[in-house]
Amino acid sequence: MLLVYAQQDITGLTETERMKRNNSVYPAALNCDDILHEILLRIPPPTISKLIIVSKIWLRVICSPSFRQCYVRQWGQSFRLLGFFVCNFLYLGRPRDGYRRPRWEPALPILSTCKDGDDLKLSGILKHLGYFVDSSKGIILSGFHPKAYYVYNTVTKQKYELPEPQQFYKVLCMALIVEEYLDSDICYKVIRARCECKLKERNTVSIETYSSKSRQWKQSTLMCSTTLALCPRTAAMVVGGVVHWFAMWGKLAIYDPRLGDRYIALIKLPTGVLTHEHEESVLGESSDGLLQYGQSNNLGLEIWILEKEAGANSSIYCNCTHLKYKWILRWRLNFKVLWKQMPSLSTHSKETQILSFLPQNSTSIFIRSGWNILLCDLETKTVEIVNYQGRGGTISWESSKVVPYFLPAWPHTSSVSVS
Numbered sequence: 001m002l003l004v005y006a007q008q009d010i011t012g013l014t015e016t017e018r019m020k021r022n023n024s025v026y027p028a029a030l031n032c033d034d035i036l037h038e039i040l041l042r043i044p045p046p047t048i049s050k051l052i053i054v055s056k057i058w059l060r061v062i063c064s065p066s067f068r069q070c071y072v073r074q075w076g077q078s079f080r081l082l083g084f085f086v087c088n089f090l091y092l093g094r095p096r097d098g099y100r101r102p103r104w105e106p107a108l109p110i111l112s113t114c115k116d117g118d119d120l121k122l123s124g125i126l127k128h129l130g131y132f133v134d135s136s137k138g139i140i141l142s143g144f145h146p147k148a149y150y151v152y153n154t155v156t157k158q159k160y161e162l163p164e165p166q167q168f169y170k171v172l173c174m175a176l177i178v179e180e181y182l183d184s185d186i187c188y189k190v191i192r193a194r195c196e197c198k199l200k201e202r203n204t205v206s207i208e209t210y211s212s213k214s215r216q217w218k219q220s221t222l223m224c225s226t227t228l229a230l231c232p233r234t235a236a237m238v239v240g241g242v243v244h245w246f247a248m249w250g251k252l253a254i255y256d257p258r259l260g261d262r263y264i265a266l267i268k269l270p271t272g273v274l275t276h277e278h279e280e281s282v283l284g285e286s287s288d289g290l291l292q293y294g295q296s297n298n299l300g301l302e303i304w305i306l307e308k309e310a311g312a313n314s315s316i317y318c319n320c321t322h323l324k325y326k327w328i329l330r331w332r333l334n335f336k337v338l339w340k341q342m343p344s345l346s347t348h349s350k351e352t353q354i355l356s357f358l359p360q361n362s363t364s365i366f367i368r369s370g371w372n373i374l375l376c377d378l379e380t381k382t383v384e385i386v387n388y389q390g391r392g393g394t395i396s397w398e399s400s401k402v403v404p405y406f407l408p409a410w411p412h413t414s415s416v417s418v419s
Contacts, residue, residue, distance in 0.1 A: 036061050037070075045075050049410075068410055076287075079359050079406040082154075083110045083117035083388060084373065087132040087401045089233055108132050108142060110405065111373075111390035117405075118389065120154060128159070134176040134235035138407040139186055141176040146192075151176075151212075153186055154407060162190065166217050167208045169194040175236035175243045177257070188212050189257065191243065195232035203227055205264055209257070220261035228253060228266050237283035239291050244283055252293075269293060270304045270327035284357025293327070294365065296354035303331035303365070303378065330362070331378045338367075338376065338383050351397070356404050366404060371395065373402075 040048065040062060048071065052059045061067055086109045108126040112118045120126065129142040129150050143149035143162075146169055151160040175191040194206040205222045230253055231246040238244070247253040247266060255264045269281075270293060284292040291306040304327045335352050355366040355373065366386070367374045373386040395402070 033057070033061055037067055040067065041071060041074060045078060063410075077360060078409040080116075080409045081113050081386075082120060082405050082407060083112040083114070083390075085110055085132040085135070085403050085405050086395055087403070088396060089399050089401065109390065111388040111402075113386060113388045116407070123157075125152065125157070125159070132401075132403070133174055135403070135405055136176045136178040136188075136238065139176070139178050139188065140405075141174070141190060146170070146172065149190060149210075151186070151188060151190070160212070162210055163215070163217065165192060165208055165210075167192070167194075167206065167219055169206075169208075171195040171232040173230050173232060173234045173236065173245055175238060175245070177238050177241065177243070179241075186212065191236070191257075193230055193245065195230045201227045202229070205230060205253075207255075207261070209261070218261075222255060222264035223262060224253075224264050224266055226266055228264070237285070237291065239285045240289055244291055246281065246283070267306075267325060269295075270302075270329070272302045272304070272329060272332075280353040280355075282354055282356055285360050286362040287360050288362065289360075292330075292357055292362070294354045294357065296352075296367075298335070298352055300332065300334040300336075301354045301365075301367075302329065302333075304328060305330050305362075333376070333378060333381060337381050338369075338374070341383060342385075355402060358404070359406050368397065368402070371397070 036058065040051070040058075043051065048062065052062050106127065108129050108131060110117060110121050110126065112121055129140065129152055130144045130148060131142060133141040133143060133149070135141065138154055140152040140154065141149065142152065147164050149162040149165075151162065152158070153160075169192060172195055173193050175189075175193070177189040177191070179187045179189070189212070190210040192208045196202060203224045203226060205224070205228065206219070207222060208217050208219050210217050228251070229248040231248060234246055236243045236245045241256065241258055243255045243257065245253040245255070250269050252267050252269055253264055254267060272295070279297045280295065282294045284294070286292050286305055293304045293306070295302055306325050307328050309324045309326055338352075352367065352369040355368045358364050358366070363377060363379050365376050365378060367376050367383070373388065374383045375386050376383045
């Protein structure tokens, strides 16, 4: 069956010649890594993961980082949901007289949605990671603000403890950039950005960046053309290596580390029907690699994408100050449409809000209604309840961040046995 994808034009050959060619050329070709690599790139996603059991050679090629990068570039990355992490803001960087976490409540709870999520919960590793901060491509960033941070690779079960930061930020926001995702190791950056407690007129932001390559923290000061203040205790959305933070006064801060550590830009969030009444906002990445912004109130939600204007500079900056981007409304949904499908949800109508985007997905989104988590298809305007293991009724939803945790759906040699 696989030979169909790699078969060249053999018209004009006799049946005997065709059989001879198949029996002599293809077996040798399929044992050559380079040729097999090119053949497997033509196999669609539903089939590729099943071929790892053919032989050890096929397993090695498919699970190799080089093949995975080429395959994902051609076909796109798929993900599988393990559950939802819960982080209560009341415990983060609390003052001495602030709220204390009860002993019975785990620092890093997960609402598991599958066996892999159950295994992660029962492994005990989450008890040693502190509080949830962010995740990217399956890599977890956690710790105890403002001194101790950990990066955990769920696939390889490797835990990395970062050195103590050099700068003390009483209130901050963070970002996790996973540059490469390899079986043996990961290449990443962790950014801490200072948030001012008092709203002063400042046009600078102090940040500290940790690189897994240098294994050191580096302090920098970013300049902006206008006054800005980042929203505290939030995690950035990283799209194509560019960091996006929510800022005060209805704005979005954009920082591209690849252009140096000197400038940060500011753009207004989109103005829509819900702009002046929205209660929840989230950021995500669309299937075409663009930034998505979602906002909701108890009546409905809006989804916007940030597009580059025609003729704009390839950089996010123009003269290092002004952005050449515009917001495009992609979806608008009235929650009444969902309540008609599930009348039981109408009892939580005042608590219905946008929860999170799915990774690299433009047509689906997670919504919360009471302690129910729903997966909404924006194209068909249909919803389904996401079943999870955990005490959703005990979560303080107003003071907690509930974030879906996905792993890249790709086989690994550590989890497969081939005879």
